[in-house]
Amino acid sequence: MKLVTPQTTPINGQSIRIEGISKTFSSHGGTMLAVDDVALSVRPGEFLAIVGPSGCGKSTLLQIIAGLIPPTSGRVFLGDKDVTAQPAHMVYLFQQYSKSLLPWMNVEENVMFSFTHREQLSKSAARDRCHEYLQMVGLTAFHSYFPWQLSGGMQQRVAIARALAAEPHALLLDEPFSSVDALTRLDLHALMLDLWTQKRFTAVLVTHDVDEAVFLADRVAVLSHRPGRIVDIVDAGMPRPRLPVTTHQDPRFIAVRNQLLARLLTKPDAADVPAV
Amino acid sequence: MSLPFKRVIQILPGIAFIAALLLPLELATRWNLVNRVFIPAPSAVFATTYDIIITGQVFAPLLTTLSLLAGGYAIGCLAAISFGILMGNYRRVYNLFEPLIELLRPIPKAALLPVMILFLGLGPAMKLTTVGLATFFPVLINTVQGVRAVDPVMINTARTFGHSGAAILWRILLPATAPYILAGMRISLSISLIVVIIAEMISANGGLGDVIVYGQRMFLVVESYAWLVIVAALGFALNFWFRWVERRTTFWVSPSNQ
Ligand SMILES: Nc1ncnc2c1ncn2[C@@H]1O[C@H](COP(=O)(O)OP(=O)(O)OP(=O)(O)O)[C@@H](O)[C@H]1O
């Protein structure tokens, strides 16, 4: 796998800014506050991670950013443009890759599904683009396979290739590595970082895996228990390129990770007590 | 592929069983144990069936029946699929029409024929309408169910790539619902064949249903049975063909068949 240093590649991503995002769901006759007044700013080409306990509203927040669900209040900006509640040129990478890949399309058709409707490309140009991204995830040979003929890890790589082939200004990742085995996950981490250094899109990753967040991201935002609100933003800033073995053993990595874990393990009623 | 061979082995006992049923009947008619006027020898029936096909007599009634069936079936399917997609997507549309549909659905559509004849006469309009109605309900119910079963993740996948509503309908909703729609269409196909034959029997102006009744009225008992064999073969062929279409169009449902 070739490693490109971030400095050499121009930044393609745009900034994301969210202001005062809240989301209330009505269910069972009552209302429930899932996300509470979240403000966040992601720099162009930055890799930001959001960690938080289960059910704290991470997916909800990310889907609001993606424009897939409208917020109850607040605004989402991509660059200078207000894109609240509209799917702008951001791509949401689903945790459930097996449901997100369309079983009636083969790998190639699935990848093309992400861009051919936006851009007037000749058939061969579209295929070239498709194969460029399939090559990045190492699946060129499988272009005519159907999703159900691939392993889980391969399916997720197709989903990643498809998301990137759209050449979005921002990639929104909702625990995309949580349903593959540990070894495949490390593989996908390396792949994701490699793609990110090549393309320099803006990335927002939601996860409850603190190690994953520190390994991949520049900064890590911590969400509280439901209703989700930001309680901390930590500069992880591990030196790049990051390598599976050495980075995980770096004393700085361990320190940041412990700090985040302590923050996350703080009980909701003790939230105002400073973390140890 | 050894699949066709395996299939032949599978259906062999069933075919032997049919032969075992026909043999005593054949012997009974030859030995005059039954009244041959009402129960002709199977061999005579098959011989007449062969004649009807070879001489080309079969074509006019078969074509009449098939075109009515195809027309009514197509109308019924198109209406049911469009309406089913609306009902499956919009709760309000569903709530508005659901009671009416539950009321009309259980009526055996053949029972509507007298009323249909009253309003539309004995011509093709009556037959097309009745076949269309018979087709409509099973396809509708299945389409609604299918639309509701579509995983929101699929829809959101299309939305996040910026696809339009029309693209979501054609490229996600319809293929995702297709297995349900086709299952409904298979049920409707059998029902439609029944209804078109009954309609032709009543109106007696062409088609396979007409020739069966004609045979009975004119005491052409063997002919009547022969046409029955033809109708049975038609039903079998339609079902066989439909299953093939189903496997082809929704190949991802049971990939092991590939
Ligand atoms: N469509 C909805 N209607 C009602 N409540 C919802 C809806 N979607 C989410 N919720 C609620 O909002 C809260 C946050 O859900 P969300 O899926 O955003 O959590 P999460 O942080 O992504 O959890 P996990 O880590 O388990 O994926 C949950 O309590 C959930 O029950």
Ligand SMILES: [Mg+2]
């Ligand atoms: Mg979630």
